[in-house]
Structures are given as structure tokens and as C-alpha cells.
Amino acid sequence: MRTIQSWFLVVTILFGIPNLFAQTQLPIRIRGAITNSDGQELQVMTREGKELKVNVTDETKINVLTLLSLSNIKQGSFVGVTAFQTGPGTPLQAREVHIFPESLRGTGEGHYDWDLEPGSSMTNANVDAIVTSNNGKELTLSYKGGIQNIFVPEGVPIVTFKPADKTLLATGAQVFIMAKKGADGNLVALHIQVGKDGLKPPM
Numbered sequence: 001m002r003t004i005q006s007w008f009l010v011v012t013i014l015f016g017i018p019n020l021f022a023q024t025q026l027p028i029r030i031r032g033a034i035t036n037s038d039g040q041e042l043q044v045m046t047r048e049g050k051e052l053k054v055n056v057t058d059e060t061k062i063n064v065l066t067l068l069s070l071s072n073i074k075q076g077s078f079v080g081v082t083a084f085q086t087g088p089g090t091p092l093q094a095r096e097v098h099i100f101p102e103s104l105r106g107t108g109e110g111h112y113d114w115d116l117e118p119g120s121s122m123t124n125a126n127v128d129a130i131v132t133s134n135n136g137k138e139l140t141l142s143y144k145g146g147i148q149n150i151f152v153p154e155g156v157p158i159v160t161f162k163p164a165d166k167t168l169l170a171t172g173a174q175v176f177i178m179a180k181k182g183a184d185g186n187l188v189a190l191h192i193q194v195g196k197d198g199l200k201p202p203m
Contacts, residue, residue: 032045034170034173042189064164073097078107081152101161157202
């Protein structure tokens with residue numbers, strides 16, 4: 001049951017869509033590059049090397065990602081961090097950080113399982129403290145019910161996002177898609193994160 005709940009919560013982490021909790025179908029996560037697009041249907045080559053067709057509707061939410069730097073993470077920022085452990089009991093190491101716009105502060109607050117790689121997690125929380133070292137920053141993140149300390153090495157992707165439109169869904173664009181199967185069995189995009197200027201969505 002916890003795993004099922006985590007799937008729904010993680011969608012909310014990135015996109016802030018409360019009504020997804022009411023859906024019985026778990027979202028399908030697609031990471032890859034657009035190989036063809038006509039504005040209504042995308043062909044996506046996934047990171048697993050599979051070609052998928054995904055329909056885009058007027059209800060599909062599209063966000064564009066912009067690359068930032070480690071210095072953009074400030075005390076008091078509300079962030080989402082995908083992280084992993086190098087071994088049992090080792091500190092969490094960030095794979096990516098996305099900084100939420102202030103209007104989305106508190107979205108999906110918490111610490112959840114994630115599927116970027118085996119054993120990875122997602123933490124959406126407030127940055128309470130930052131300790132800077134020679135090769136990165138250690139963040140103390142607090143959320144309702146817990147605290148996580150996560151080290152963010154130099155070179156880890158730091159991004160933010162804002163609403164965008166279908167014009168960015170061009171051939172070659174890198175995307176992260178939350179989709180569902182429609183009544184006809186075809187994939188329908190619920191949300192699309194698209195990288196700007198070749199940026200690969202890191203989450």
C-alpha cells in the first residue's frame with residue numbers, strides 16, 4: 001500500500017495536481033527524446049530504447065525546465081531532491097535538485113521512493129541549513145514528519161520550471177512524461193517536463 005501511495009505522491013511532488021489521488025490508474029513514467037511530433041501525438045524514444053506514441057491533449061500540462069547552478073539553492077528555498085545511497089547507512093547523495101517556484105511551496109512535501117535508479121528517493125522539503133564544502137553542499141531539509149541531510153556534489157543538475165506550451169515539443173527535445181492509458185489503450189500525456197536548449201530532464 002505504501003508503494004502505491006508513493007506513486008501518487010511523487011506525481012504531486014513534481015506537478016502539484018491533487019486530483020490525481022482520485023485516479024485508480026497509476027501514472028506511467030516516460031523518460032526519453034521526441035523523435036517526431038505533430039502537436040497532437042509524440043513519438044518518444046525512451047531511455048530503455050523503446051519507441052512509444054503518446055497523445056497530447058488540451059488538458060496536458062507542459063513545463064519547461066531551465067538549468068540553474070548550485071549557488072541558486074538558498075536557505076529557505078523549497079526544493080525537490082532525487083538522491084541515492086552508496087551503501088547501507090551511508091549519507092544520501094543528490095542526483096538532481098529542482099527548485100520549486102515560490103507559488104508551489106509545500107507541494108508534495110515529504111520523502112518518498114523514486115525510480116530514477118534502483119534505491120533512489122525523492123525529498124520535497126524546505127532548505128533549513130546549508131554547509132558548503134570544497135566539492136559541494138550539504139543540505140538540511142525539513143518536511144512535515146521528518147528531516148533529511150543530503151549532500152549535493154558539484155556538477156549535479158539543478159533546475160527550475162515554469163509553464164510552457166506545445167511549441168517546445170519538437171523533434172530532439174528531451175522529455176519526462178507522466179502518462180496514462182486511455183480507454184482505447186493509447187498513451188495520453190498528463191504532464192510533460194521538457195528540457196530547454198537540449199537540457200535532459202534529470203528527475
